[in-house]
Amino acid sequence: MSTTVNAPxxxxxxxxLLPACSDEARRERLRLSGKLNGIDYVEVGDDGVTLCVHLFGPIPAGIAVANVRVSGGDRITGLRVLSVSEENEPAMHDDVCLRVVLDRExxxxxxxxxxxxxxxxxxxxxxxxxxxxDPRYACxxxxxxxxCAKDLDCAAETLCVEAPAPLPEINYLAKDYASFRQLFLDRMALDAPAWQERHVPDIGIALxxxxxYTADYLSYYQDAVATEAYLATARRRISVRRHARLVDYRMHEGxxxxxxxxxxxxxxxxTLDLAEMLLLVPPPAQEDVKAGTITAAELTRARANGALVFEPMPLDGATSITVVAAHSAIHLYTWGNELCCLPRGSTRAVLLDAPPPSVPTTPNAGATAAPSMDVASTATAQRRLKLQVGDLLILEEVLGPATGNPADANSEHRHAVRLTEVLEMVDPLDGSLLLQVSWDVCDALPFDLCLSVRKPSPDCAWLHDVSLARGNVLLVDHGDHVPGQCTCDPICAxxxxxxxTDYPGLSQALAAMPDACMRCxxxxxxxxxxxxxxxxxCCRCEGAVQDVLRPPTDTGHVLPGTPLTWAEPLPDGPNAPVCRLMVRDPRxxxxQLDVxxxxLDGVLFKGTPAAQWHWQARQDLLESGPDDRDYVVEIDDDGAAHLRFGDGVLGRQPQAGDFFRARTRLGNGAVGNVGRESIVWLALKSGDQPDGLVPRNxxxxxxxxAAETLAEVKLYAPGAFRAHPLRAITADDYAxxxxREPALQGAACxxxxxxxxxxxxxxxDPLGRESLPGALARQIKRDLHPYRRIGHDIAVRGACYVPLLIELMVCVLPDFLVAHIQAELIDRFSAGLRRDGTPGFFHxxxxxxxxxxxxxxxxAEAQAITGVAHVEVITLARMDGGKKGEVPDDGLxxxxxxxxxxMDNDPDHPDHGSITFTMGGGR
Structure with missing residues (x-):
């Protein structure tokens, strides 16, 4: 068997070339070994076509144009090398480089x-x-x-980037405790499958x-924040209050x-000090209530049992009241006449100060001499009434006009006035000392006040003093300054x-005040x-004294006790009439609290601190400066009062270690609208109770x-800005x-x-009159000027009155006198007040x-008279151009x-309209 060896x-x-490596260690090995050559880096010349190629070793002698190749490119490709030469200019380069010239950039x-x-x-x-x-550095x-040369780093990024871990599978529908618990258990089954314990005592299950539980709390907090972020969905009272303020709507707290x-x-x-007086309504469960004064112990029990407390309001800076026995029941003087009354609209009355001096009878028996005034005795008589301008007076019907029984007196015939003038007089007939008092027209008597009447038969006796005037009157409002308990734990430690640490500078302040705990x-x-x-x-300059800052952890505070009293300030100006004292605007x-x-040394002591430490209650802090001691009271859903202070920009910020004290007043809302004869107890804080002093309202x-509800705020706040327009654009805007002028009852434009x-x-259209006074017209024009549109002139004039011509045919029932019916028709269709005091049809x-x-x-107005059988309109037309017998087709x-x-129907002014009655039937 033979083996074949392949050529390299x-x-x-x-x-x-792969692999891509961030640390090129081979480059340094090539440089040190000197065996192989390679390209180190390439420089591009300013002309964009000349390149300088730096090598690790020397430049080969036989390198030519055919040995330099350039590939790549996106829009410009196929770059060709024109020449290659060795660059030996040390001024241009640190070492020798291969100069390459291209055909283009x-x-x-x-x-x-x-x-x-x-x-x-x-x-x-x-x-x-x-x-x-080297093959790896031949290119x-x-x-x-x-x-990237100017603003960015041209360094190559890491070649091998680890793939990001996959996101865990999370059930985003989990929102409560049970679902979050199951979510965590499912996650643990993936991350730690060996842990399978599910018993409650296990430490894993406990974690x-x-x-x-924590996730459930955070989920609820997340939902609550999203809910409170909008007015329509907010459920907390403080959130709704702040949302409404953004649209310039002020939520009131009653x-x-x-x-x-x-x-x-x-x-x-x-003489009693107003600051020491408390007026009380007895508790509901109190038995055997006796009007008068109560002791300090009885006051404490009454407070605990739910008695309503009222405090006097000082008018025009008054600090005390002098209770005069003669002011308890003041007689209204009738100048010796009978069947007298103070008519509706009265703004003055005469009071009997002292009765006339005794006059001896003549020697003639059976004859009564006419009384004569003794000047000397009148001069020596003493006045009992001490009424002054600004005093309050109550006119009250005390006897039933028909029976003389006090139980039959009309409780609606009671009216409070404030005196604007007190004039001493003397009756020249019998020497009676009198006092004429006057009050503002807006406090005019709203009913006829009966003074003297005759009883019905068979008695037929004269009944005097049906109505009396009551002095010694106080204006009081609901709310009680309940004693509080100071928290002294940090001070008494x-x-x-x-x-x-938590109260910076406390030890130094306590060292300067050894009795601080006792004071607290x-x-x-x-x-x-x-x-x-x-x-x-931080130090801003060399050698400067370093500033010490004491930022508070939390500037808010919750006051104990509910409900906090909210009250309007008294009207500005002296001798404000009752009509202004009793007009209320909860916004x-x-x-009512003093903060x-x-x-510590400026606030912690018995008594009232200096004015520099006083903080003012405001509706908001939008106009408060960095040094203004202002705060805002916000009521939560439970009625608790939260104090919110400034942040150093909008309002002054309290500093850590500051000591605050607040004297709160409790009692608010409709619960204070007690009925008449309910305030019957008087208590003095000093404990000295005067004998025989009896209060009554x-x-x-x-x-x-009551405080405004959240539903009301959500209903009214979105459109509140439309309720207070600031510019008059159309004619209806001017009208x-x-x-808005109180002296008008209508306007058009x-x-x-x-x-x-x-x-x-x-x-x-002026109220209660037909003519427009010049002063009122100028005032209206002056009030309209800030609202007028640029380019508009303003002219104010009275309405044009159109006299009417009216004729009615009236058929009377057989059993009624025609004269009586006609008199009733004239009374009903008058332009003034009717006999019963109501306005006539053409008022x-x-x-x-x-x-x-x-x-x-x-x-309908004529048919409402008893005894009228039938009514027909014969004429209804304008007096200028109208004719008798004309009636509009539609009756309008x-x-x-x-x-x-x-339609004045005045014979002296027939051009002011007339109405005639054609009578028929009757007897």
């Missing part, structure tokens, strides 16, 4: 330059290395245009269940109730356990220390409003802005071209701009948008 095959050359792709045997063909696959050259890759409390005293007078225990308020850490700012209410915070408390630009012609406040007059409404007399119907 040719070793292939090229630029992409290549493109951006990679080319391959090889030094081959001249006998090699044109096919790169058959090229053979130049004699004496070198080159690029004519380098995109799996801990991870499942408002407390206000009431008037009258104090009565049997004799003398007493032993010196060795003082925590300077005596502080009956809610207080806390701000936790945080101490940090040092303007602010939380002081800062350095003749009027019910009002204004208490809407003008109608048209945009008229005046030859150069448009003019907003605003027509207004100016019942006729609006552009409101048509309906024949059916006229017939149209009025233009800038016109108001007028």
């Amino acid at each position: 095959s040719v070793v292939p050359i090229g630029c992409g 290549g493109d951006h792709s990679t080319y391959c330059l090889c030094l081959v045997d001249a006998a090699s063909g044109n096919d790169p696959a058959g090229w053979i290395a130049y004699p004496g050259f 070198a890759a080159l690029r004519f245009r380098l995109d 799996v269940e801990v991870l499942a 408002c407390n109730a206000r009431a008037f409390v009258a104090l009565s005293l049997p004799a003398g007078e007493v 032993p010196p060795a356990f003082i925590d300077d 225990d005596a502080l009956a308020e809610n207080c806390w220390l701000v936790s945080g850490s101490e940090q040092y700012d 303007a209410a602010l939380p 002081y915070g800062g350095a 003749p009027l019910p408390a009002s204004g208490g409003t 809407m802005f003008a109608a 048209t945009l008229d071209w005046n030859g150069s630009w448009y003019e907003a012609d605003v027509v207004v 100016p406040d019942r006729l609006r701009l552009g409101q048509p007059v309906s024949a059916s409404a006229l017939m 007399l149209d009025i233009a948008a800038t016109e108001i119907a007028q």
Whole structure:
């Protein structure tokens, strides 16, 4: 048997030989051995066609153009070598290189330059290395245009890249504890198939269940964050509040109730400090309630049993009230007349200050002498009433006008006023000392207040003092400053356990205040220390003092107790009338708590700290500066109050180690709207109870409003910006802005071209009158100017009144007098107030701009009179141009948008409209 030996095959050359290696150790071996030559690297000249080929060894002497081949290229291919020479210029290169000149420049792709045997063909696959050259380094890759030279690294990336691990199979539908537990067990079955323990006490199962619990919590947190991110899906009250604020809608937390409390005293007078007074509604389960004062112990029991507490509101900065016995029941003076009343709309009354001096009777028996005024006795008489401007007064009906029984008095006939003028007078007839009091027109009496009547037969006796005036009146609102308990654990810790890590600077502050723990225990308020850490700012210049920073861990705080009281500030200006004191807007209410915070030595002591440590409650912090001590109160779903302070940009940020104290007030909402005669207890915080002092609220408390619900906010907030427009573009916009004036009951507008630009012609309807005062017109124009569109003029004028011509034919039933029915018709169709005090059919406040007059409404009004059998409209037309007998075909007399119907039926002014009645039937 013979063996055949094959001849050695040719070793292939090229630029992409396998395997691909990142560490080319063969290159260094070739350089050191000197046996074989090869290409080290290739340089491309600036002209793009000159190449400098650097070799490991010397340049072969016989190398020529036929030995240099260039392959590759994408857009430019088939590059040819024009010349080959040895380059010996050390100024251009560090070593000798082979200079190769090509016919043209290549493109951006990679080319391959090889030094081959001249006998090699044109096919790169058959090229053979130049004699004496290593086959693996007979070729070198080159690029004519380098995109990475300026900004990127041209180093070759790692050739052998490990394939990425496959992603684990995860069940993304797992969202709760059970599914996460099963997911972890399935994963462990793949990663550790040998572990098959499934008993609960096993440590592996315990770890799996801990991870499942954590994943379940994170999944819930993820869903909760996504839910609270939108107004429509948010469920937390604080989230909804912040979303609504983004669209300029302020969510309100309700408002407390206000009431008037009258104090009565049997004799003398007493001065009470308003800050020491508490007015209470007894607990619901309280038996045998006796009106009057209660002791401190009874106050504590009443609070614990759920009594509602009201506190006085200081009007115009008042700090005390003087209770005068004569103010408990003040007689309304009738000047000796009978069957008297204070009519509706009254803004003044005369009060009896002191009765007339006694007048001796004449010697004639059986004859009564007319009383005469004794000037000397009048001069020496003492006034009992001490009413002043700004005092509150309650006018109250105390006896039933028909029976004289107090139980029959109309409880709705009670009205509170605030005095604007007090004038002392004397009755010249009998010398009675009088006091004339006046009040604001907006506090005008809303009903007829009876003063004296005659009882029905057979008694027929005169009944006086049917109504009285009550002084000693306080304005109170619902809410109680409940004593709190200060948290003193960090302050009262032993010196060795003082925590300077969480409360920086605490040990130094306590060293300067040895009795800090005693002060803290005596502080009956809610207080806390701000936790945080101490940090040092970087040095900004050589030798500078390093700044010490104390950022807080959390600037929020939750106040104990619910519900927090929200109340509006009192109106600005002195002597605000009752109508302004009792108008409530829950969106303007602010939380009722006093917050002081800062350095421990500036805040921790008995009494009120200095004003520099006081923090103000705001609706938001959008307008607060970095040094403004402002905070926001946010109520959560459980009613707890969260304090949110600034971040150092929007509002001042509390510093770690600061001490805060808050005096909170609790009591809010509609629960404070108690009925009349409910506030019957008075307590003084000092404990000294005056004898005989009895409080009562003749009027019910009002204004208490529940907090806005989340459903209401989600309903109203998206369109809130439309409720407060800032520009008038159309005619309706001008009319809407003008109608905001309280002195108007309607407005209309048209945009008229005046030859150069448009003019907003605003027509207004004043409330309670037909003429437009010039001052009111100027005020409306001035108020409209900020809203007007550029290029629009504004003109304000009164409405055009259209007098009407009306004739009704009325048929009366046989059993009724025609004169009585006609008198009732004239009363109903008057332009003023009817006999019962209601507005007539053609009263100016019942006729609006552009409101048509309906024949059916006229017939219905007349037909409502008892005794009218039939009504027919004979004439319904405008007085200017209309004729008798005209009635619109559809029974509707149209009025233009800038016109108001007028029918005064005044004989002195027949041009203001007239109505006639043609009577038939009756007797």
